[in-house]
Amino acid sequence: MHSGRDNLERAAQALRWRYGTWAAILASLWLMTAWNFLTGLVFLICRQAGLAELEYAGFALAGLPISLLVAALLVRRRISGTGDWLAVIDSHNRGGGLLLATHETGDFAWSGSFPSHIRVPEIKILAGRPLFSLVLSIIFVILCLKIPVITGQLALNPHLDLNEAQQKLEEQITALAEAGMLAPDEAKELQQGLERIIEGSDRKDPASTFEAIDQLEDRLKKRAAAGVHEMATEIDAMSRLQSLADQLADSARSGSGDALPTQALARQIASTLEKSTAGKVPENMQRALDQTAAGGPGSREAAAQAEKELREHFRKEAEKAAFRAERLANARLIDQKTFEELAKAGKIRPADESDFEPGADTELLRVPSTGSCNQGGSGKEGSGQGASGQQGSGQGSDAQQNGTALSGNDEGTGASGQAGRGGGTGPVNFDRRSSEHNVKFIDEALPPPNASALEQSVSIGVSISAPQTETSVSHGNSASTVWQKPADSSGESGIILPKHRSAVKKYFNHEAP
Amino acid sequence: MNDPKKLIAPHDLEQASRQAHQVLAELDRILIGRPALHRLVFIGILSKGHILLEGLPGVGKTALIKTLGQLLSLQFSRVQFTPDLMPGDILGAHILQQNSTGQREMVFQPGPVFTNILLADEINRASPKTQSAMLEAMQEKSVTLLGTTRRLPDPFFVLASQNPIELEGTYPLPEAQLDRFLFKLEVGAASSETLREIITSRRHGEPPVPEFSLGAADLASLFAVMNAIYLPGAVADYIARLVHATDPASGSLPQIGEFVHYGASPRAAIAVAEAARGVALLAGRPSVGFADVREVFVPALNHRVLLNYKARFAGMTSGNLLNILLKSIRETDLEFTDGVRTVTENS
Numbered sequence: 001m002h003s004g005r006d007n008l009e010r011a012a013q014a015l016r017w018r019y020g021t022w023a024a025i026l027a028s029l030w031l032m033t034a035w036n037f038l039t040g041l042v043f044l045i046c047r048q049a050g051l052a053e054l055e056y057a058g059f060a061l062a063g064l065p066i067s068l069l070v071a072a073l074l075v076r077r078r079i080s081g082t083g084d085w086l087a088v089i090d091s092h093n094r095g096g097g098l099l100l101a102t103h104e105t106g107d108f109a110w111s112g113s114f115p116s117h118i119r120v121p122e123i124k125i126l127a128g129r130p131l132f133s134l135v136l137s138i139i140f141v142i143l144c145l146k147i148p149v150i151t152g153q154l155a156l157n158p159h160l161d162l163n164e165a166q167q168k169l170e171e172q173i174t175a176l177a178e179a180g181m182l183a184p185d186e187a188k189e190l191q192q193g194l195e196r197i198i199e200g201s202d203r204k205d206p207a208s209t210f211e212a213i214d215q216l217e218d219r220l221k222k223r224a225a226a227g228v229h230e231m232a233t234e235i236d237a238m239s240r241l242q243s244l245a246d247q248l249a250d251s252a253r254s255g256s257g258d259a260l261p262t263q264a265l266a267r268q269i270a271s272t273l274e275k276s277t278a279g280k281v282p283e284n285m286q287r288a289l290d291q292t293a294a295g296g297p298g299s300r301e302a303a304a305q306a307e308k309e310l311r312e313h314f315r316k317e318a319e320k321a322a323f324r325a326e327r328l329a330n331a332r333l334i335d336q337k338t339f340e341e342l343a344k345a346g347k348i349r350p351a352d353e354s355d356f357e358p359g360a361d362t363e364l365l366r367v368p369s370t371g372s373c374n375q376g377g378s379g380k381e382g383s384g385q386g387a388s389g390q391q392g393s394g395q396g397s398d399a400q401q402n403g404t405a406l407s408g409n410d411e412g413t414g415a416s417g418q419a420g421r422g423g424g425t426g427p428v429n430f431d432r433r434s435s436e437h438n439v440k441f442i443d444e445a446l447p448p449p450n451a452s453a454l455e456q457s458v459s460i461g462v463s464i465s466a467p468q469t470e471t472s473v474s475h476g477n478s479a480s481t482v483w484q485k486p487a488d489s490s491g492e493s494g495i496i497l498p499k500h501r502s503a504v505k506k507y508f509n510h511e512a513p
Numbered sequence: 514m515n516d517p518k519k520l521i522a523p524h525d526l527e528q529a530s531r532q533a534h535q536v537l538a539e540l541d542r543i544l545i546g547r548p549a550l551h552r553l554v555f556i557g558i559l560s561k562g563h564i565l566l567e568g569l570p571g572v573g574k575t576a577l578i579k580t581l582g583q584l585l586s587l588q589f590s591r592v593q594f595t596p597d598l599m600p601g602d603i604l605g606a607h608i609l610q611q612n613s614t615g616q617r618e619m620v621f622q623p624g625p626v627f628t629n630i631l632l633a634d635e636i637n638r639a640s641p642k643t644q645s646a647m648l649e650a651m652q653e654k655s656v657t658l659l660g661t662t663r664r665l666p667d668p669f670f671v672l673a674s675q676n677p678i679e680l681e682g683t684y685p686l687p688e689a690q691l692d693r694f695l696f697k698l699e700v701g702a703a704s705s706e707t708l709r710e711i712i713t714s715r716r717h718g719e720p721p722v723p724e725f726s727l728g729a730a731d732l733a734s735l736f737a738v739m740n741a742i743y744l745p746g747a748v749a750d751y752i753a754r755l756v757h758a759t760d761p762a763s764g765s766l767p768q769i770g771e772f773v774h775y776g777a778s779p780r781a782a783i784a785v786a787e788a789a790r791g792v793a794l795l796a797g798r799p800s801v802g803f804a805d806v807r808e809v810f811v812p813a814l815n816h817r818v819l820l821n822y823k824a825r826f827a828g829m830t831s832g833n834l835l836n837i838l839l840k841s842i843r844e845t846d847l848e849f850t851d852g853v854r855t856v857t858e859n860s
Contacts, residue, residue, distance in 0.1 A: 023853045087747030087845045096793065096802030100745035107520045110799055125853060 008103060011118045012085040019085075020075050022123050027071035029130035035063035036137035044144035056145055092121040160201040165213055168332065169194050172220045175331030179324035181227030190216070224333035231321050237272065238314050244269045245310040248292070252303030262303055266292035269310070285309035520799040521741040529738035530797040532731055533559065536584050537795075539725045543580050544573055545714070546707030553698055553812055554581065554672075556791035559739050562695025562784060563651050563671040565636075565686075565816065572700045574674040576720060578632045581672075586726045587629035588666065594639035596682060600646030604656050621658065626650050629666050633673035637683045644690055647671065651693040668732070688775075688819060695784045696809075697816035735794075742790040743800040749786065751844050752806055756782040758838055759818050766841055768834060772824035777817040784813045803844040811835045 039059050079085075083103060090099040093115045102108055173190050176182035182190070194216060201209040244265055251262040270289040273281050281289075288309055291302035328334045533555065540551045554577065557564040566574045575591070582589035592603055605624035611617050625631065626647075636644065650656055654665045673694070675686070691697070703711070727735075758765035760776035769776075788809035789801045796805070811832055818831045 019853060026853055083746060084845065087745070090745075090747070091803050091844045094802075094804065096796065096798045096804065097743070097745045097748050097800035098798060098802070100747050101520055101743040101800030104745055105518050105520055105743065107518070110520055110523065113798075123853060 007114070007118050008086060008089075008099060009082070011089050011120050012082045015085045015089060015120045016079060016082075018120070018123050020072075020079055022125055023075045023079070024068065024071045026125065026127060026130055027074055028067040029127065029134050031067035031071055032063060033130065033133040033137040035067055036060070036134070036141050039063065040137070040141040040144040043141075044147065047144075047147075056141070060141070088121055089118060093119055159198070160203055160206055160209055162198050162201060162209070162213070166194065166198050169213070169216060169220070172217075172224075172331045172333050175327045175333060176220060176223055176227070179227060179327050181223055181324075181328075190220070221333060224328050228325070228328065228334055231324060234317065235321060237275075238317055241269060241272055241310065242314055244272070245307050245314075248303050249307040252292075252300045252307070262299065263293050263295050266290075266303065266306065269306070273310075282309060282313060285313060520743055521738060523799075525741075526738060526794070526797060526799055529735050530794055532727060532735060533795055535725060536727055539584055539723055540577075540580060543720045543723060544577055545710050546703050547573070547577075547700075550698060550700060551577070552795070553696060553809075556788050556795070556809065557696045558585070558668075558670060559735060559791040559794060560695055560784070560787035561668055561670070561736065562787065563673070563693060565691070565694040565697040566672065566674045566700050567677055567697060568674070568700030569678065569702070570676060572702065574700055575632060575634060577700075578630065578672040578674075580720060580723065582630045583723045584726050585630075585732055586728055587668070587732075589630045589632070590625035590628035591632040591634060592625050593634045594636050594643070596638055596640055596684075598639045598643050600643050603643065604646055604650070604658060607659060619659075621661070621663070623663075624656075626656060627663075627665060629668055629670065631669070631671045633671055635676055636673040637675040637685055639684065641684050641687065644684065644686060648690060648693065651690070668736070691816045692778055692780055694816060695788060696812040698812055739787075739790050739794055741799070742793050744786055744790065745800055747845060748789070748801050748803060748806060751803055751842075752782055752785050752789070755806070755810060755838065755842055756785065756814070758842055759814065759835075766838060768829070768837055772820050772827065772829050772834060773818055774821040775819040777814050781814050781817045785810055788813055807839055810839060 039056070043056055043059075083100065086099050086103050089095070090097060093099070095115065098110055098113060099118075102110060102114075170191065173182065173187050173194070177184060177187040197209060197212045197216065248262065248265045248269065251265060266289045270281070270286070270293065273285070273289075285306060288302045288306035292299050292306050325334070537548075537551055537555055540555065541548050544551065554564055554566075558581065566577070568574055579589065579591075592598070601624065603624045603626050605622050605627065607619040608622050609617055610620040633647070636647075650665060650669075651671050654667070654669050656663050656665065671694075676683075756777050756779075757763050759769060759773060759781075761770045761773045763776070764770065785806060786801070789805040792805035792808050793799070793801045814835055815831045818834065820829065820831055820834070824830075824834075
C-alpha cells in the first residue's frame, strides 16, 4: 500500500519538478524581456537627460537572477496541488481515474490495479514567442545604448564641445614657445585667451566662438610662418658664412704673403656673424676671428681655428633649426611637405604652381606680392616683385636673395620681407567680424574666348564644311568663328525659316467672314 | 459502500460488473449485431436515464426494449403514440365506480406510465399536449392528477423511439422534453452478416427466449454499486469544461460560436457523469476515468446542443461538433504557463 502511495507521489513530484523547471525558464524569458525593455528605456532617458553614464552590463546581469527568482516564485505559487499532476499522470497512463481516486480518497485498496510502471509524461516547450521577444528586447537595448545623445548635453551643458580644437591650439602654442618663436609671456597670454574662448562658448551662438578660434589659429600660423622664415633666413646667412669660412680656410691654407684678403674675410665674417646671432658670438670663435683680422704671426693658425669653430657653430645651428621645424610640423603649424623639404635641404621649399591647384594642402604659398625684402648684409632696399624664393633675385641687391613669402595681404613686416595677412600680431578680436574680410583672392588668367567649350556656343547655321577660326589682328584676342560661304551645291546658310511660316502668317492675317 | 471517502470494495464491484456483463451478453445473443448499441442502452439503464432511440421502422428498437425488460425482470408497457392519443391514455384517469356499499366514487385507473419500462413508440407522433404529459413522469417520476401526486414504480425508464422519416403529421419533441433523455441513440441499418444471421436463426423474426434474467435485488445491487463509483475531481472538472464549451458564449471553439444556438444544460453534465459511472462499472473500475467521459459524451449531448441554420447549410451535425470539441478540449487543464505543455498520449 505504501509503495503504491510512494510511487504516486514520486511520479507527481517528478512531473511537477520537470514542468516547474521549464515553466520557470519560460517565465524568466518573459521577465527578462520586460526587464530589458524597462532598463533600456530608463537608460535611454538617462542618457538623453544627460545624467551620468551608467554601466548597463551590471544592470543586465542583475536582471538575470532576479528574473529567475521571480519566475520560480510565480511558478511555485501557481503549481502547488498534487492532484493536478496526478490527473495528468492518470490520463497519460490510462488509469481510468484510479490514481486520482486513490489519491483523493486515501483508500489504497485498489493499489494492486495500478499500472506496473507509472510513466511520467514528457514536457513540450513552445519557446518561439518568448525567445523572439527577448531578441527584440536585446535589439531595443542596443539601440537605447547606441542612439546618439542630443538633448541631454544641450540641456545641461551650454558650452560647445571644443576639446579637440582646444588641445590642438594648446599644442601649437606650446610648440611655438618651445621653438623660441613665442615669448613666454605671449604664450601665457594666448593660453589665457584660448581658455576665455572655451569658457565663453555657447551652443546657441557657435559662430562667434569658431570665429575667435579661427583668428587664434591664424595668428599662431602666421607666427609660425614668420618664425620659419626667420629660420630660413638664418640658414641662408649661415650658408654665406660657410662660404666665407671656406674662403678664409683657403686663404689661410694658401699661405701667400698678402694677408689683407684673409683679414678682410675675417672682419666680414665677424660682422655677419654678429648680426645673425644678435651679438652672441661664441668667445673662442670671436677671439680667433679677431686674431685673424689683426694679422701678424699666428694669424694662419687663428684662421684655421676660426674656420673650425665656424663649422661647429653651423652644425649646432642646423640641429637647432631641425628640432624647431620638427616641433612645428608635429603641432601642424607647418605642413609636412614643407617640413620634409626643410629637413632635407635645410630650407623652406619655395611654393610652386602645384600649390595653387585646387585642393593643394600646403599652407605656405607664394603669391604675387609687392612686399619689400631685406637685402641681408647690404642693407639696401629693393623691390622684391614676385619674391620667388630661390629663383627670385631682388633688384639692386648684391647678394643672392632667397626669400619666402606667405599667402595673404601685404601688411607683413617689411624688414623681414614677409607678406602677412589679417590682423597681424594684434590682440584677438572677439567680435562677429569675419576674419576673411581683407583677403586677396589669387588672380587667375582666363583662357582666350576661342578655347572655350563648344557646348557653350550657339548654333546659328548649318554648313557642310568645318568652321574657320579667324586669327587676324583686327579681332584681337577674341577669335571668332565664321562660316564658309557655301558653294552652289551646298546647303543654304543663314537663318533657316520655318517652312510653314507663310501658312502661319496667312492664318493670322485671315479676315473673319 | 456509499462512503464518499472510500472506494467500493473490489469484490462488490467485481460481482456487479460480472452481472452487468451477463445481461449484455444475453442481450447480444438475443439481438444480433448491435453490441455497441446494447452497451449504451444498458449504461443508460444503469444510470436510471431515459433513452430516445431514433431509427427506421423494423430495425429492432422495440425488440431491444422488450428484451431488456425481460432480462431485467421489470414490468414493461408499450404505448404506440398517435396524434389522437390523449394524456389520460398514458397517465391514467379517474373513473366513476360503485363500491360494494353501493356508493359511487372516483377511482384512479393508472395508465401505462405506471410501469418500470415504458416503451413510447413513435413518440413524435403524439400531440404536444400528450408529449408534455410525459414531462413530470420522466423528470419527477411521479404523476399528478386532480391534485394527487402518485409515485411511479422504481425504477422507471422511458425508452422512446422516433422515426426520422414520414415527418408529416408528427410533432418534433420540444427541447425541454429532449433534455430529459439521457441518451439519444441512432439505430442504423444492420450489416449484411447480421441480416444473414437473423434470417437463418430467427423463424418469423421471433427472438429467442432469454435464458437469464436479473432479479430485482440484483438490479438494486447494481444501482447501489453505480452510486459507489467514485468521480475524481479532475474528471468532474473535465466534464464541466466539456459541457461549458458547448455554450456559444464560452469562446471555446470557433465552430461552436458559429453553429450552436444553445449549448447544453447542467442536466447534460449530470447525465455525462452518471453515464460515465456506468462505463466504469462495466470496466470493473471503482472510479470514473477520462476515457469513460469521452465514450458517453456524444450520445449524452447530441440532442441537447441546438444548432442554428448555418449548421444546416454547412451540413454540420451536433455529433460532428461534439467530436471536434472532444479533440480540442484537453483532459487536464495544466496550462499554468503559456508555452509549456505536458505531452500525454491523448494530446
